[in-house]
Amino acid sequence: MIPEPDGLERGGKPTLIGYTKEELCTLFEGWGMKPYVGRIVYGWLYGKGMIDFDEMTNVSKDLRGRLSENYSVGRPEVVKDLCSCDGTRKWLFRLACGSTVETVYIPEEDRGTLCVSSQVGCTLNCSFCHTGTQRLKRNLTAAEIVVQVMAARDMLGCWERRDGRFLTNIVLMGMGEPLYNVKHVFGAVKLMTDGTGLGFSKRKVTLSTSGVVPMIGEVGRELDVKLAVSLHSARNEVRNELVPLNKKYPVEELIEACRNYPGLSNAKRITWEYVMIKGVNDSEEDAHALVRVIRGIPSKINLIPYNSWSGSAYERSDEAAIDRFAKILLRAGYASPVRRPRGEDIMAACGQLNSDVSQQVVMSA
């Protein structure tokens, strides 16, 4: 099957980005060629980051000409490229359809993580999340998701050094709820983790969900990547307020689905994300409730000090409250649970992404 047209066309030409190896083979078979041509083009596209068909020195000139007449391998326009004082980088990409998305790169000593968006905006309206306030909403296509990784490799100049520390990990923790865009997110993740293309290890790709219970098992079976769950409270009355989806899939159902996540072990644990909000979910009782509900599940906990944005009703928990909370988790056996905010000065920290250009102008004024 040939992919539907998407938001990456350049000069009226559809892009090859988003095509699987099988789809490329089918395309070239349709042109009367041997399927192996599809595998060669696939390698250039995702393995080497080709941005011009003429780079393909091992395919015929005819084929290169025919491809550039009919297709593009265009990247989105880079509207903003912001660098934080801590090294975090945030890009605002404009897709050909006019929508914009944000992608964040977080360098660490031994690795580089890319935080990728799966939707423009989000329909779930979690009360503490900036993305949830955004009007414009659209599912990104597989091409538009995977191209964020490709554009990041372009910008970092790291196609050649992909096993180095430059871009080793991917987290689907940008804008949007990945499990409300399953078809395209699954397609994109399969492209990211294909060893003959982009080649990310499944252990280094993490999908974060606010708790779309019916799809959780599918992530493990189909993609076999790591799962992060935005829990934020182990108590239904609090979680209903923070993550309204909890009214549909309450804590007990969410925990049960996670307990059954395929392939869980000490090496493959669930990451529980827990935003620390002053006076809302940061008491000692809250910490004990958290330890209680996840008991028996191979787990890692990420306490995320709340990142505020203008117009938000919440405040970050005090250091003392975060310390107290973390100590209870430590005593229960969960090591280094606090995640240091990164890229706050460029609005790149968790939950601060909002691709609405008009709002960005207001914020930087």
Ligand code: SAH
């Ligand atoms: N929709 C998915 C993935 C995107 S959100 C999800 O909710 O899991 C990525 C993470 O950022 C989630 O854990 C989310 O709860 C967290 N987050 C959202 N707003 C935040 C804020 N203002 N401060 C800190 N973390 C936030």
Ligand code: SF4
């Ligand atoms: Fe959407 Fe996740 Fe933000 Fe909730 S936290 S509004 S699910 S992006």
